[in-house]
Amino acid sequence: xxxxxxxxxxxxxxxxxxxxxxxxxxxxxxxxxxxxxxxxxxxxxxxxxxxxxxxxxxxxxxxxxxxxxxxxxxxxxxxxxxxxxxxxxxxxxxxxxxxxxxxxxxxxxxxxxxxxxxxxxxxxxxxxxxxxxxxxxxxxxxxxxxxxxxxxxxxxxxxxxxxxxxxxxxxxxxxxxxxxxxxxxxxxxxxxxxxxxxxxxxxxxxxxxxxxxxxxxxxxxxxxxxxxxxxxxxxxxxxxxxxxxxxxxxxxxxxxxxxxxxxxxxxxxxxxxxxxxxxxxxxxxxxxxxxxxxxxxxxxxxxxxxxxxxxxxxxxxxxxxxxxxxxxxxxxxxxxxxxxxxxxxxxxxxxxxxxxxxxxxxxxxxxxxxxxxxxxxxxxxxxxxxxxxxxxxxxxxxxxxxxxxxxxxxxxxxxxxxxxxxxxxxxxxxxxxxxxxxxxxxxxxxx
Numbered sequence: 001x002x003x004x005x006x007x008x009x010x011x012x013x014x015x016x017x018x019x020x021x022x023x024x025x026x027x028x029x030x031x032x033x034x035x036x037x038x039x040x041x042x043x044x045x046x047x048x049x050x051x052x053x054x055x056x057x058x059x060x061x062x063x064x065x066x067x068x069x070x071x072x073x074x075x076x077x078x079x080x081x082x083x084x085x086x087x088x089x090x091x092x093x094x095x096x097x098x099x100x101x102x103x104x105x106x107x108x109x110x111x112x113x114x115x116x117x118x119x120x121x122x123x124x125x126x127x128x129x130x131x132x133x134x135x136x137x138x139x140x141x142x143x144x145x146x147x148x149x150x151x152x153x154x155x156x157x158x159x160x161x162x163x164x165x166x167x168x169x170x171x172x173x174x175x176x177x178x179x180x181x182x183x184x185x186x187x188x189x190x191x192x193x194x195x196x197x198x199x200x201x202x203x204x205x206x207x208x209x210x211x212x213x214x215x216x217x218x219x220x221x222x223x224x225x226x227x228x229x230x231x232x233x234x235x236x237x238x239x240x241x242x243x244x245x246x247x248x249x250x251x252x253x254x255x256x257x258x259x260x261x262x263x264x265x266x267x268x269x270x271x272x273x274x275x276x277x278x279x280x281x282x283x284x285x286x287x288x289x290x291x292x293x294x295x296x297x298x299x300x301x302x303x304x305x306x307x308x309x310x311x312x313x314x315x316x317x318x319x320x321x322x323x324x325x326x327x328x329x330x331x332x333x334x335x336x337x338x339x340x341x342x343x344x345x346x347x348x349x350x351x352x353x354x355x356x357x358x359x360x361x362x363x364x365x366x367x368x369x370x371x372x373x374x375x376x377x378x379x380x381x382x383x384x385x386x387x388x389x390x391x392x393x394x395x396x397x398x399x400x401x402x403x404x405x406x407x408x409x410x411x412x413x414x415x416x417x418x419x420x421x422x423x424x425x426x427x428x429x430x431x432x433x434x435x436x437x438x439x440x441x442x443x444x445x446x447x
Contacts, residue, residue, distance in 0.1 A: 004131065005124040007308040007414025009110035011099050014052030019107050021059035023131070027109055028063025029138040030130035031093060034123065040092030040114060042070040044085055044152070046077035047097035048185040048243045051210030052107045056097050060109070065147030067139045074155040076208075078185045078244030080341035081159045083116040087338070088158065090114075098185065098243035101220050101328075102416065104211045116338040118310035156189055163193055166336045167347045170354060173198035176234040178250075180225045182218025183208040184242035190343055194238075202232050214241065219248040219329055219342075226254040236350070236360055240342040245309075246329035247342040249349060251360035259329040260291045262349055264367045266333075267300055267323055269352045275322075276300065282315045282324030284308070285409055289424050291327075294367035308414065309340050370406070371428040373435045375421040379446055382412045382419070394441040398423065398434045406431065410438060419446070 004010045004018050010027065012019040032043060043064055047053035053076075061071050072091060074082065079096045086094030094112035102108075111119050111127070119127075130137055164170075177199045181187040187206040194201050204224065205217040217224050218241050225237040229250050237250035249257040257265075263281060270276040281295060282303045295302050303319050305311040309332065312324045316334055325331030330340035337344055353360060385391050391410070398408045406425030413420060421438050423431040 004128050005121075008100065008118075008310075009096075009108050011102070011106060011108035011415045013105055014050070014056070014107040019052070019056070021055060024056045024059035024109060025063035026131040027127065028060040028095075029067055030127045031095065031111055032064045032067040032069040033130055033138050034127050035111070035113065036069055036092035040090070041068065041147075042072055042091050043093045043095060044072040044074060044082060044089060044091045045095045045097070046074045046079070046082035046185075048099075049076055049183060049187065049208035049210060049213050050099070050104050050107050050242075053097045056107055056109065060095060060097070061149060065149065067147065068141040068145050069147045071147065071149045072152050073149055074152045076185055076188070077155060077159075078189065078341070078343070079110065080245050080337060080339050080344065081155070081189070083112045083339045084159060084162055084337065085152070085155060086112045086114065087116040088162070089152075096243065100243050100415070101214055101218070101241040101246065104213050104215070108415070112339075117313065118339065120310075120314075156192070160189065160193055160196065163343055163347060164196065166333075166344055167351045170347065170351055171198055172350065175236070175350075176200045176202070176232060178202045178204065178225055178228045178232060178234045178237040180204040180218055180222075180228075180237070180239040181206045182214050182220075182240055182242050183212045184214065184218065184240065184244060186240045186244040186343065190238075190240065190244070193343055202228060202234060204228060218242065219246045222248045222250060222256050226250045226256060230254040236353070238342075238346045241329075244342050245340040247331070247345040247349075248329045249346070249360065251364055253361050255361065255364070257360060257364050259325050259327045259331055260288050260369070261364050261367060262329070262331060262345060263287075263323065263325055264291055264294045264298075265352055265363045266331075266348055267295070268298055268366050269356065270323065271298065271300060277322045278320040280319050280321035282312050282319060282321050284312060284326050286422065287327050288369045288372060289407060290367045290369040298366075307411065313338065370424045370426065371431055372422065372424045373428070373431050375435050375439045376413075377419045377421065377439055377442055379412070379417055379419050381446070382417075383446065385410060385412075385419075388445050390441050390445055391438070394438045398438060401430075401434065408434070408438070410442070
């Protein structure tokens with residue numbers, strides 16, 4: 001069998017391998033056995049609003065409790081909230097059931113260490129070894145030693161208090177905010193947060209039914225938020241994904257402000273306050289060239305990682321950086337949290353607007369984006385692209401044509417059966433032509 005873990009936990013179509021109750025139960029047993037070796041006998045579990053989340057939660061709990069470990073159950077909750085409560089409640093590990101921005105048919109299982117961090121590759125590999133082991137390797141206690149389940153009914157209040165504590169003086173009175181919760185894990189908690197801080201709120205897509213998560217809404221469809229910002233003459237729009245760890249924003253003119261803009265805005269603000277530790281911002285290879293240019297003009301050093309927020313966090317720790325993230329809006333403020341958090345990111349952005357006393361349309365001028373196109377090609381298999389000469393030749397030709405005024409990135413998604421072709425350059429027409437040419441070669445060679 002192939003590797004279970006991708007760039008963001010285990011993910012796939014619910015009911016099909018690997019997202020089956022059998023595998024989920026095995027992951028529960030393996031996670032409890034590998035991660036709780038030091039004697040901390042409790043794991044916290046949260047989930048998003050997908051119809052399959054209940055099924056996977058039940059299987060995980062069965063696996064965990066069968067090893068003698070207790071489960072703290074928070075129900076529907078943002079991924080970042082589970083990470084926070086894992087360390088706040090001193091659990092041995094945390095688990096989030098979510099496929100993030102994927103459609104409702106998919107689901108996933110993400111693990112956090114006792115410190116609220118995503119697991120490194122070597123620990124995930126160890127969990128896989130236990131899942132696939134032919135011999136029974138799990139503890140199997142009986143009687144009073146079987147694990148129990150506890151409902152954490154104070155989880156939302158504890159998490160809301162934490163979020164508000166990151167911006168202690170922020171008062172949103174007089175601000176009109178559009179919030180799109182993608183019918184996902186923030187549907188209840190996000191409106192509570194921004195109303196508590198005094199904002200006038202226009203809440204969108206806060207009525208999950210199990211099948212409408214991310215459906216033509218949320219951070220994958222920010223145009224919905226943009227239209228409502230203009231309709232209601234709001235000061236800002238905030239759009240989250242299904243599990244709440246991403247933010248895509250919109251200024252008062254209805255223009256999208258993605259993760260690259262947010263990182264540029266917040267880094268500039270922190271630098272102006274002498275709070276940008278080690279003068280460092282960590283980004284991924286997917287960030288726009290415009291962010292590189294803006295950072296250079298601002299005198300901010302950049303570190304670049306491969307795609308995946310855990311790689312961003314690992315590099316932030318190595319470089320001593322307090323801010324890093326992805327263009328997708330998955331941004332980490334490590335002074336406050338160990339993972340990307342859409343609501344926390346929104347609060348930091350709102351703080352800059354308030355303290356600078358500037359609208360978001362003015363703040364976003366800190367950078368100018370290069371035209372960019374990303375084509376997502378469905379693939380049934382993922383052969384190593386470096387071993388396909390025609391694909392490599394197409395990429396080399398494109399890079400030669402763009403020179404220093406653009407770039408090409410071709411990679412497989414770590415969470416979906418998709419090959420992504422991303423091209424940036426000065427001309428939208430030129431990059432469209434280049435991207436389609438590379439995509440044509442990939443379709444011909446891979447199918």
